[in-house]
Structure formats: C-alpha cells, structure tokens
Amino acid sequence: MRTSMRSGPGSRPSGQWSGWSSPSVRSVFAAAVLAMVILVGLQIAVQGQADSAPWMALPPLVASAFLTWRWVIVVGVASLGLAFVYLWAFHDFAVLSAFGHVVDYLLVCAATGVSVGVAVVRERDDERLRRLTQLASVVQQAILRPIDSRLGPFDIAARYVSARSGAEIGGDLYEALETDFGMRLIIGDVRGKGLDAVRLSSTVLGSFRHVAFERSDQRCMIDDLDQAVARNADEEDFVTAILLQERGGTLEIVNCGHPPPMLVRGGRASYLEPESMAPPLGLGPTARELTVRLQPGDRIFLYTDGLAEARKAGEFFPIEERAWSLIGHGNVGDGLASLETALRRWVGGPLTDDIALLLLDYRPEAD
Secondary structure, three states: OOOOOOOOHHHOOOOHHHHHHOHHHHHHHHHHHHHHHHHHHHHHHOOOOOOOHHHHHHHHHHHOOOOOHHHHHHHHHHHHHHHHHHHHHOOOOOHHHHHOOHHHHHHHHHHHHHHHHHHHHHHHHHHHHHHHHHHHHHHHHHHOOOOOOEEOOEEEEEEEEOOOOOOOOOOEEEEEEEEOOEEEEEEEEEOOOHHHHHHHHHHHHHHHHHHOOOOOOHHHHHHHHHHHHHHHOOOOOOEEEEEEEEEOOEEEEEEEOOOOOEEEEOOEEEEOOOOOOEOOEOOOOOOOEEEEEOOOOOEEEEEOHHHHOOEEOOEEOOHHHHHHHHHOOOOHHHHHHHHHHHHHHHHOOOOOOOEEEEEEEEOHHHO
8 A cells, every 4th residue: 555665774785885786787897898898809800900998988987877986996997907908919918018008098097087976976866866765755654644444334445656756745645534424535636746745735634634523514524625725725736636425325425626536336437527526625616515326346446637647649548448357356455456557557658647546345244
C-alpha cells in the first residue's frame, strides 16, 4: 500500500570503492578499458601514421559520467599508462623518446583531473537528490496513513503510484474511516505539486478526519472541507475530491470536480457520474449526492487524474475496457498491482503524474 523506506541515510555504504559490486559499475569500467585497448589497437592498425596518445584523455572523461571519483582516477592512471606504452612501442622502444611527449601526458592528466572534479560534483548532486527524494517519501507517508484492509462491509486496498519525477511530492490524497454514520471515504487531488500541495493535502485530510465523525450529512462535510481549503489555499488553488459513504447497503457519492468512480459488477464496468458535477473544494461547491444500491461482489474503483490522463501517442489508457480483467476479481490488493503493471506496460515509459488508487469490494456477508 505504501512504499516504506528500506534504508536511512546511514545505511548507504560509506566507502567509494564498494560500488565495484554493482554490475553497472563493472560494465562502465570494462567499457573504459575496452575503449583504451581499441584506441591502441587502431594506432597499431595504421602503423603509427596517426597519434592516438591524446585520445587517451577520453576514457576518464566518459567514466566521470558514471563512476565514482576514485574509479575515475583508476581509469585515468590506466589511460596514462597505456599512452606511455603506446609511445614507447612506436618509437622503437626508446624510453627517453616516450618521455619526450610531455604534452600528451599533460593532456591525459588534465582530462583525468577535470573528470575527477566532474565525478565529485555529480556524486554530491546525486546524494542531495537521494536525500530529498527520501525526505519526500517520509513526508508522503506521514500524510497518507495506512488504510485498514477491512472497513465496514468492504475489503479495501489502496495504492500510491509515484511518477518518481525527482523529489517532487504530489498532492494526491485518500482516507477511509469507519464511523457511527457508516464507512466514509475521501479521495482527492490538490492542484499543483511540491510543499504547497502537501500543505493543502494535509489540511484536507485533517479536516476530513475530524468532520467524518462529527457530521451526519455529507453535504455539511463538503461545506466544512470547502471552507478549510478556502482559508488555506491561494486564489488559484483548489482540490478535486470525491466523498463516499456506505450505509445499509446504499452508497452515497458526492463528486467535486474529480474523475468519476467506477462500478465493476457482473463482468462489466461503468462510471458513477452525477447528473451535474460540483466544482472542486475551494471554489464553493454545492453538494449533489448520487445514490447507488450495492450488491454483494460489487467493486468500487476510485483514482486520481494521473490515471485518467495517462496516455500513449495521444491515446488514453482504456480503464473501462480493461477494468474487469484487471480489478474485477481476485484479491483487491492484487487487482491494484495488476492495474499498475498493465498501466506501466501500456505507457511504455515514465508516468507524468502520481496516481492514488482505491479499490473496494462489497462483502456484507463477511461482517
């Protein structure tokens, strides 16, 4: 449901040489050595008609984009050694003549020095991004609490699909609570990203967790949430949201500018759309309830617009057509995992926005 951090800052290997166990590091190092051998081989092939010693400056420059600075030094020293061997071999094994090519050696040394500096800066930036991303994950987890797998008559699964766009934090939110008025749920999406979106998301969730236990009418809850958003948001900010409530087998849905939920029943999927959509929270919505009578085995699927807007070559992901095969049967948690896998395969690249997913399976006989 929520991706937990497997390691903290202190769990990262401290030694810069420990990266050798990584296949990618070994591959880059092997490629750098191969490049040096090829350069010498080309010189041998042309029988000394061209001077390849200056080209030995290239391997450390390339290595700086992938390896740690210590490994860049290794590549640089190897390049310098091969340059000496090449000059020695093509000057009738005259060591003094080989030593005479000072400019060539200085060029390789200068390239190695620059490469080491580039690697150091890149490592610092990578570490900074790693810590920011880790902090973003901690903040996200603090706001989005785990949801119980069983609430009222529902089996519930929640999943947060991150687009992993740097250390940005999305404003997607959800919560489900069992109250004296029935099971109540909210899913929403704050306009924008970053800390402002997090702050507004936290405000909405905090207000919902309070009014869900205090207000018997969802329309009053909408008014309270709208006021909370209006007090804390900038003029152009708003929150799309769906409030959902189940009482006695009846589902009451209020949609404030959010992608409509989906009912999966009997092998088919259909959108649960009201006759008219209310504006988002923060823009003075007037609540309009949609009432649905549930049947055992019904599944309610809710999501944020990252899924609704996922596209490939201008074509949107066919949620409705594939809903039954992906989330219509089996375990609700496995269903959301299958949906995420299918979505990533269909997009064929990075997602453009974070996605919050909720799947409810109506099982009143399990109460």
